Amino acid sequence: MAQSKVECNTSTFSAAISACAKGGEWVKALQRFRAMVQGKVEINEITFNEVIAACDRGGEWEKALSLISTMVQREVESSRIVFNATISACEKGGEWEKALQLLMIMSQGNLETNTI
Secondary structure (H helix, E strand, O other): OOOOOOOOOHHHHHHHHHHHHHOOOHHHHHHHHHHHHHOOOOOOHHHHHHHHHHHHHOOOHHHHHHHHHHHHHOOOOOOHHHHHHHHHHHHHOOOHHHHHHHHHHHHHOOOOOOOO
16 A cells, blocks of 8 residues: 655644644644744644643643744734633733733634633
């Protein structure tokens, strides 16, 4: 049987990052994310959401904040979902002040806030 090489693109990386996040493997999710950066694969909002969700589940609020900062620097469109995951990570880390700052940024950026 002949083997074919599957191209790793944004969708495949995002799916792998999502699987890592759901499995509680935030380190592996970050490794996949870094591989995307090194391979110059396009990183979109979904990718950022998945890797930030992995950091949230792993209690890595500092990494989540770093990732949302990277997202802004790369001018990737953000959504309430991404901010909510980052706020959740800050909450789990006891960083309520950071969570409030993110909420303020959301309201200034005209992102709809919601209650959970």
